[in-house]
Each structure stands twice: as C-alpha cells, then as structure tokens.
Amino acid sequence: MLEQQLINALSLGCVYALFALGFTLIFGVLGVINLSHGAVFMVGAYGAVQAITHLHLPLWAGLVFSFVLCGVLGLLIDFLVLRPLRKRNAPHLIPMIASIGVAIVLNNGIQGIFGAENLRFPSGIVSTDSMELGGLHLTALELGIILLSFVLMGVLMFALKRTQLGRALRAIAESPKAAYLVGINVEGLFFLVSFVAAGLGGVAGVLIGLYSNALFPLMGQPMLHKGIAVIILGGMGDIRGAMLGGLFLGFAEVLSVAYIGSNMRDAVAFGLLFLVLLVRPKGLFGTLQERKV
Amino acid sequence: MSGFDNFWAVYSNLVLGLGINSLLALSIYLTLSCGMLAMANAAFMGIGAYTAALLTMNYDTPFIVSIAAGMVAPAIVAFIIGKPTLRLSGVYLAMATLAFGEVVRIVVLNTESITGGALGLNGIPQQTQWWHVLLALVVVLLVLWRLRHSRIGRAFESIKEDETASGLMGIDVGAHKMLAFVLGAAIAGLAGTLNAHLTFFIGPNEYGFDRGVDILTMAILGGINGLTGPVLGGTILTLLPEVLRGFADFRLMINGVILVLIVLFLPKGLWDPARIRNWFGKGGKQA
Amino acid sequence: MSATLELKNISRHFGGLKVLQDVNLRIPQGGIFGLIGPNGAGKTTVFNLITGLLPPTSGSITFDGKDLAGTKPHIITRSGIARTFQNIRLFKEMSLLENVMVGMHAQLRYGNLGLLTTSGLFRSEEKRARERARELLSWMKLDHKADDTADNLSYGEQRKLELARALATEPKLLLLDEPVAGMNANEKTELMHEIKQISARGYTIFMIEHDMRFVMGLCQEIAVLNFGRIIAQGGPDAIRNDPQVIEAYLGREDDEPAADGPHGIVTDGAPSAVAAGVVPTSVPVPGAQA
Numbered sequence: 115m116l117e118q119q120l121i122n123a124l125s126l127g128c129v130y131a132l133f134a135l136g137f138t139l140i141f142g143v144l145g146v147i148n149l150s151h152g153a154v155f156m157v158g159a160y161g162a163v164q165a166i167t168h169l170h171l172p173l174w175a176g177l178v179f180s181f182v183l184c185g186v187l188g189l190l191i192d193f194l195v196l197r198p199l200r201k202r203n204a205p206h207l208i209p210m211i212a213s214i215g216v217a218i219v220l221n222n223g224i225q226g227i228f229g230a231e232n233l234r235f236p237s238g239i240v241s242t243d244s245m246e247l248g249g250l251h252l253t254a255l256e257l258g259i260i261l262l263s264f265v266l267m268g269v270l271m272f273a274l275k276r277t278q279l280g281r282a283l284r285a286i287a288e289s290p291k292a293a294y295l296v297g298i299n300v301e302g303l304f305f306l307v308s309f310v311a312a313g314l315g316g317v318a319g320v321l322i323g324l325y326s327n328a329l330f331p332l333m334g335q336p337m338l339h340k341g342i343a344v345i346i347l348g349g350m351g352d353i354r355g356a357m358l359g360g361l362f363l364g365f366a367e368v369l370s371v372a373y374i375g376s377n378m379r380d381a382v383a384f385g386l387l388f389l390v391l392l393v394r395p396k397g398l399f400g401t402l403q404e405r406k407v
Numbered sequence: 408m409s410g411f412d413n414f415w416a417v418y419s420n421l422v423l424g425l426g427i428n429s430l431l432a433l434s435i436y437l438t439l440s441c442g443m444l445a446m447a448n449a450a451f452m453g454i455g456a457y458t459a460a461l462l463t464m465n466y467d468t469p470f471i472v473s474i475a476a477g478m479v480a481p482a483i484v485a486f487i488i489g490k491p492t493l494r495l496s497g498v499y500l501a502m503a504t505l506a507f508g509e510v511v512r513i514v515v516l517n518t519e520s521i522t523g524g525a526l527g528l529n530g531i532p533q534q535t536q537w538w539h540v541l542l543a544l545v546v547v548l549l550v551l552w553r554l555r556h557s558r559i560g561r562a563f564e565s566i567k568e569d570e571t572a573s574g575l576m577g578i579d580v581g582a583h584k585m586l587a588f589v590l591g592a593a594i595a596g597l598a599g600t601l602n603a604h605l606t607f608f609i610g611p612n613e614y615g616f617d618r619g620v621d622i623l624t625m626a627i628l629g630g631i632n633g634l635t636g637p638v639l640g641g642t643i644l645t646l647l648p649e650v651l652r653g654f655a656d657f658r659l660m661i662n663g664v665i666l667v668l669i670v671l672f673l674p675k676g677l678w679d680p681a682r683i684r685n686w687f688g689k690g691g692k693q694a
Numbered sequence: 695m696s697a698t699l700e701l702k703n704i705s706r707h708f709g710g711l712k713v714l715q716d717v718n719l720r721i722p723q724g725g726i727f728g729l730i731g732p733n734g735a736g737k738t739t740v741f742n743l744i745t746g747l748l749p750p751t752s753g754s755i756t757f758d759g760k761d762l763a764g765t766k767p768h769i770i771t772r773s774g775i776a777r778t779f780q781n782i783r784l785f786k787e788m789s790l791l792e793n794v795m796v797g798m799h800a801q802l803r804y805g806n807l808g809l810l811t812t813s814g815l816f817r818s819e820e821k822r823a824r825e826r827a828r829e830l831l832s833w834m835k836l837d838h839k840a841d842d843t844a845d846n847l848s849y850g851e852q853r854k855l856e857l858a859r860a861l862a863t864e865p866k867l868l869l870l871d872e873p874v875a876g877m878n879a880n881e882k883t884e885l886m887h888e889i890k891q892i893s894a895r896g897y898t899i900f901m902i903e904h905d906m907r908f909v910m911g912l913c914q915e916i917a918v919l920n921f922g923r924i925i926a927q928g929g930p931d932a933i934r935n936d937p938q939v940i941e942a943y944l945g946r947e948d949d950e951p952a953a954d955g956p957h958g959i960v961t962d963g964a965p966s967a968v969a970a971g972v973v974p975t976s977v978p979v980p981g982a983q984a
Binding site: 550553554556557558559561562564565568569571572573574575576577578579580586 | 745747766767768771772776777779783784785786787788792795796797798799800802804806809810816820823859863
C-alpha cells in the first residue's frame with residue numbers, strides 16, 4: 115500500500131515542482147514574488163478545457179495551447195504591471211501587492227464568465243489504461259504527468275546550466291545592473307522568463323485539472339500557498355530547490371493523508387513553511403541572498 | 408425623524424461596516440508604518456471574533472468582557488508568533504504571516520466541536536450598537552494619533568526608513584516592531600468582535616486570504632501617510648460593493664483593478680498630503 | 695562627559711578573509727583621535743564592531759570599563775557611543791527637526807504608557823526635545839531649514855544633519871565615518887571648526903577620514919590601518935614621516951612594477967599628491983557637490 119502511495123506522491127510532487135519552478139524563476143530572475151501565478155495556473159486549466167471541448171483538440175494540443183495562452187498572459191502581466199514598477203525602482207513589496215490585484219482580477223473574471231461550479235475535462239480525454247511496473251499500478255495519467263514533468267524540468271535545467279541563455283539568466287539573477295552592463299538584453303530576457311514561467315504554471319494547471327478532475331475559479335489559491343511553501347522550503351530563487359521541494363511536499367502531503375488524515379493535508383504545507391522560516395529561512399537548499407541592486 | 412429611521416433601517420449595517428473596516432485598515436496601518444508587510448490581521452480578526460463569540464454564546468459574558476477578550480486573545484497570539492517571525496524581513500515576513508493566517512483557518516476548520524468547523528458559529532447575540540463602533544473608532548484614532556506624535560511614532564517612521572540607523576539612535580527596533588504587531592492584532596480583534604456581534608454568524612472563510620487582501624487594499628488605497636488614509640480607504644472599500652451592486656460577480660474584480668491601478672499610478676494612496684498640497688498650488692516644501 | 699574606548703587584540707574574519715587582525719587601540723578621554731588607511735583597509739569594520747553591528751571573531755572591546763561583547767546596538771548607543779555613516783543614513787522623508795528628535799529617543803523620560811495620559815510630563819518632554827533639536831540644528835547652522843524634508847539638503851548639509859542627530863543622543867564618544875567626504879573646501883573648513891567646538895565641549899571624537907589635511911589639522915593622535923593591521927600610531931608629525939605609512943599610501947604608480955610583498959597599494963593609481971593631503975583618495979560619492 116505504501117508503494118502505491120509513492121506513485122501518487124510522485125505525480126503530485128511533480129506538478130508541485132512544475133508550479134514552483136515557474137514561481138521561483140520569476141523570483142530569481144525578476145526579483146518579484148508574483149502572487150498571480152496561482153491565477154495563471156487556473157487560467158491554464160480552464161483554457162485547456164475550453165480548447166478541448168470547443169475546438170476538439172487532442173490532449174497534447176490542449177497542453178500546448180495552455181502553455182502558449184498562459185505564456186502570453188504572463189507576458190502581458192509583466193508588460194502592463196511589473197515593468198512600469200521596475201522602471202520606477204519600486205521597493206520589492208510593491209510588485210507583490212500589484213500581483214495580488216492581478217490575481218483578484220483573473221480569479222473573479224473567470225468566475226464571472228464560467229461560474230463558480232466545478233468544471234471537468236471531457237471524459238475519455240485521458241486513456242484509462244494502466245500498467246504494472248514492478249508490482250505497482252501506474253495509470254496512463256500518472257505516467258504522463260511524471261514523464262512530462264521530468265522532461266520539462268530536464269530541459270529547463272539543461273538550458274540554465276549549459277547554454278549561453280542560461281548563463282545570462284543566472285547573471286541577471288545575481289545582479290541585473292551588472293548583467294546590463296555586460297551587454298545582456300535584460301528586458302528581453304525578463305519577457306522570456308515571464309512567458310516561460312507562466313507557461314509552466316499553465317501546464318501544471320492542466321495536469322492538476324486532469325488529476326483531480328475538478329476545476330474551479332479559485333483553484334489557484336491553495337496551489338499558490340503550496341508554491342510559496344515549496345520555494346521557501348527549497349530556497350527562494352533556487353531552481354533545484356524548487357524541484358526537490360515540490361517533490362518533497364508531494365510526498366509529505368500524501369504520506370500525511372495516509373497516516374494522519376485528510377483534513378490536515380493543507381496544513382502540512384504551512385506547517386513546513388512556518389518551520390523552515392523559523393529555523394532556516396534560506397531553505398533546505400538555498401542561499402539567502404539579498405539581491406544586489 | 409422618520410426619514411432618518413428609514414435610512415437607518417436600510418443602511419445601518421453599511422454604516423457600521425464602515426466603522427469596522429476603518430478599524431481594520433488602521434490595524435494594518437500600524438505595522439505598515441513600521442515598514443512591515445504583515446498579512447496576519449485577518450487571522451487576528453478571526454481569533455478575536457471567535458473568542459468573543461464563544462464567550463458570549465457559551466458563558467453569557469457581558470459585552471464589555473467579550474470585547475476585552477476579543478482584543479487580548481489575538482494580542483497574546485501575536486506576541487507568541489511575533490518573537491520568531493518579526494525578525495524576518497520583507498517578503499519573508501509577508502509570506503510567514505500569510506501562512507499563519509492559513510494555519511489559523513485550518514485549525515478552526517478542524518476543531519468542529521468548539522468552533523463549529525466549516526459551518527461556523529450561528530446565532531451570536533447582536534449586541535453591537537452604533538455607539539460601540541463609533542466609540543471604538545474614536546478611541547483607536549486618539550490612541551494612534553497620540554502615538555504618532557510621540558517618540559514612538561518617530562521611532563516607527565525611522566525604523567521604516569532605515570532599521571540599522573534607527574537602532575543606532577538608541578531605539579529598540581525589535582520591541583517597537585512587536586508593539587506595532589501586537590497593538591495591530593488587538594485592534595483587528597476589536598473589529599472582529601464588533602463585527603461578529605453584528606452579523607450574527609461567522610465562519611472560517613471570512614478570515615482567510617480574501618479578507619487579508621481586502622484589509623491591505625483599504626490601507627494602500629487610502630494611503631498610509633497618516634490616519635486619514637486608512638479611514639478613507641476603509642470607507643471607500645465598504646461603499647464600493649454597494650455602488651457596484653449591478654455588476655454582480657465582476658464587482659469583486661474591481662477590488663483587484665483598484666489595487667493594481669493605485670499601485671501603478673498613486674503609490675502613496677489617495678490621501679497624500681504632499682501631492683494634495685501640490686495640486687492646490689501651495690507648492691509645499693518639495694522642490 | 696568623555697570616556698575611554700579600548701580595543702584589545704580585535705580580529706574579524708569573514709570565512710577565509712581576514713578583515714582585521716590583532717588590532718589594538720586606546721581612545722583616551724577627550725581629544726580627537728583619527729583612523730586612516732587606504733581604501734578597503736577595514737576602517738568601517740572597526741566602527742561596525744564598536745557599535746555592535748558585527749561581533750568580533752576574537753578580542754574584546756571595552757567602553758568606560760565595561761565589556762561591550764554581545765551588547766545590542768541600541769544599548770551601546772544608550773551607553774554613550776554615537777555614530778555617523780560613510781554613506782549618509784538619514785531618514786530622508788522626515789524633516790530635519792524630526793531627524794534630530796529621533797536621536798533624542800532614549801533621552802525622553804516619559805514611558806510608553808505615559809504618553810497615553812495627557813500628563814504634563816509628556817508635553818514638557820516633547821517641548822524639551824523640540825527645543826534641544828533646534829539648538830543642535832542652529833549649532834550646525836541648519837535651523838533655518840528645520841521643517842524641510844531631509845532629502846532636500848545639499849550633500850554637505852546632510853552630513854551636518856547626521857552630526858546633529860548623533861549629538862542628540864547625548865553621547866560621550868562620537869564616531870565619525872568620513873565626515874567630510876564629498877564636501878568642498880569651504881564646507882570642510884566650516885566642519886573642522888565645528889568639530890573643534892564639539893571637542894571643546896568635552897565630547898571624545900574618533901574619526902575615520904581620507905582627507906589628510908583635515909585629519910592632521912584636527913587629531914591629536916592617529917592610527918594607520920593597512921590590510922587589517924595597525925601599522926603605525928602616534929601624533930600627526932610622527933605619522934606623516936613614518937616610512938611604512940608613506941609606502942602604504944604611495945605604493946607604486948600605474949606604470950611601475952609591483953612593490954614587494956603585502957605592502958602593495960590598494961587605491962587605484964592614486965597620484966602622489968595624496969601624501970600631501972591635497973587630494974582625497976576616496977571615490978567621489980554620488981551627489982557630491984563640487
């Protein structure tokens with residue numbers, strides 16, 4: 115039974131990791147806690163449902179659609195809200211407050227359009243096949259989530275560590291001014307990161323939507339809270355930490371539901387968050403750096 | 408006089424809501440004036456509300472006792488979590504307090520036997536009179552006003568600008584932050600108590616993230632340059648849903664839009680004495 | 695009004711980096727003591743250790759006979775040590791008067807509960823604070839701008855405001871971190887005069903500075919810090935002629951080969967006019983008025 119829970123935990127953890135990745139990318143490179151990331155995640159889920167239901171797209175196309183839709187949304191948010199604040203050198207709590215406003219707009223906007231009841235993906239969108247792997251039962255969905263997540267994370271890690279682009283991003287994360295001075299196109303890369311991070315959030319939304327089969331306008335909120343817990347756990351701005359933290363949270367949650375009870379499930383994330391902040395604010399893997407302005 | 412009676416019959420809750428929201432905005436003003444973005448006041452409001460309501464409902468305590476309890480309970484909690492939390496700065500503090508708020512909500516949800524869990528508490532005696540709210544608001548304003556114009560107010564502002572320099576002026580920064588945090592919690596608890604005994608019913612979801620954001624929005628909208636700003640922000644945000652009644656679901660969006668617009672275009676809030684002075688061509692002291 | 699500050703075998707390491715090594719200093723009562731040395735020698739770190747912002751890795755600091763180890767900065771200030779900053783840390787959105795009144799925080803005798811009652815004590819103490827603040831501002835010739843916001847001041851005026859604010863804490867010892875950096879010649883002469891007056895009133899002054907003329911003209915005793923070690927200590931004439939000091943400052947010109955060993959220069963191609971005290975070696979601070 116425990117082993118079966120591990121599969122659950124792994125898939126859940128993968129989605130948490132994907133979400134946290136986008137979140138931490140924005141923090142690491144743009145220096146902003148973007149609290150609209152949860153809303154973007156939700157838009158990704160809704161977007162995929164609409165695309166699949168009305169445009170009759172297959173699942174993979176729905177995923178791509180969400181990635182692009184949310185990427186553009188993230189770009190818009192950066193261009194309209196975050197960028198003007200950057201230009202003003204606003205203290206970094208200000209963009210965070212603004213992002214709360216964006217989240218409210220998105221959450222309530224979607225609720226106004228689609229209503230508050232749960233939405234579902236059309237049945238049969240994911241095959242109900244499952245396979246036996248070493249005595250463990252693995253559904254197609256779980257396999258898909260795990261594979262897709264690892265592929266995306268792998269691509270991201272590769273891009274960051276081995277490419278010129280990744281080096282440029284890491285330079286910006288250390289010091290945007292210095293990066294600018296050596297000729298890096300900082301604004302352009304901010305746009306790119308906004309796009310990719312939001313896109314990843316959107317994909318995470320689709321995956322959770324499939325996993326839980328219940329979409330509702332405020333689904334981004336609990337996810338956001340968990341995302342916060344993950345990046346603090348893993349160290350803010352730390353990519354590897356976000357991935358490991360996400361997996362860790364997935365395991366912690368599933369195991370606590372199995373052994374303690376499902377009510378406290380959401381409390382696990384916060385309990386961990388609180389604990390880490392009190393004991394080791396830089397997170398299990400991260401380094402507490404003040405951004406050099 | 409019957410014109411007034413009619414007005415009151417329809418709008419009394421709104422007017423009282425004005426006062427209560429102003430109190431909430433003032434509670435977060437305290438911590439903001441110290442440079443801290445602490446998002447726990449919704450939770451403190453809830454702690455105060457539940458404590459007072461449970462006392463009134465289960466032990467028939469006199470209102471004044473319930474109010475006192477509703478202020479002391481969140482203050483004690485604030486003191487306990489303040490010690491480790493307030494040494495965090497900036498975003499970490501904001502997130503820790505947000506997380507705390509969620510923890511409180513989850514605890515309430517899971518202690519059904521006492522708090523009624525998800526169903527909340529029903530049938531709270533409606534003991535709040537208009538003069539309770541008015542008195543509370545006046546007293547809080549007086550206290551804060553006096554604080555502002557004393558060494559504590561100056562200390563808060565210096566901490567907001569430069570904590571290290573402030574400490575080197577002989578100011579105990581930690582103690583002052585704790586004072587702002589605990590006092591803010593007590594005021595939020597007061598607002599929660601008054602609100603609970605007005606609305607007759609309270610539930611855990613009233614004191615969650617949405618409420619926390621509302622409180623923050625009120626303060627940011629009005630501006631935190633003085634005491635007028637929070638009251639103004641509280642007033643506007645209470646009246647706005649009434650004004651926007653026709654828009655149904657989308658009226659909640661307006662809150663979000665307001666937040667974004669204020670942050671982008673009026674960062675110091677609506678009530679900004681310096682900007683208002685400039686408008687009226689008095690020039691002020693700014694170059 | 696004055697007291698003795700003693701640093702004994704003070705070392706401060708950051709990981710492998712030895713910022714200060716075995717520093718011994720004794721600041722006597724009264725008088726003006728100077729600490730000089732090339733950029734990066736560790737001078738501001740000495741101030742940070744004294745004011746409790748950093749703990750020493752080893753060694754002890756005593757003030758008035760009391761060991762300062764582990765004491766929090768605000769307590770250290772209340773024991774009588776005040777400080778100004780190299781890169782000016784004023785409360786920019788507060789008025790000049792308010793800035794100085796903040797310095798008086800610990801001097802006011804009404805308790806935190808006392809201010810809730812309209813007691814006479816509160817009113818009279820606030821009045822006293824206001825008056826004292828104006829007095830200090832007029833000493834620094836800033837009283838005509840008392841109600842202006844601090845960020846409206848010129849650079850030299852800001853430095854003077856910092857001084858007034860430090861004096862408001864009723865210190866015994868004043869730590870001045872580069873008090874004339876970025877000032878023009880007139881402002882420097884004026885400040886030199888003001889510091890002499892402050893010293894005459896019995897305050898002990900310990901300053902870090904790069905302007906040699908300023909330091910030589912004011913300080914009775916000077917210590918020289920280079921690469922975290924004190925390499926010389928004595929009166930102005932002794933320091934001026936000390937060969938190690940000269941080498942630490944002059945070092946080599948840009949086109950000369952590197953000098954031997956660890957006495958190499960830290961400042962970037964400083965002209966030899968440095969030793970004559972004409973040109974300050976510090977990098978001009980943004981906003982400095984010529």
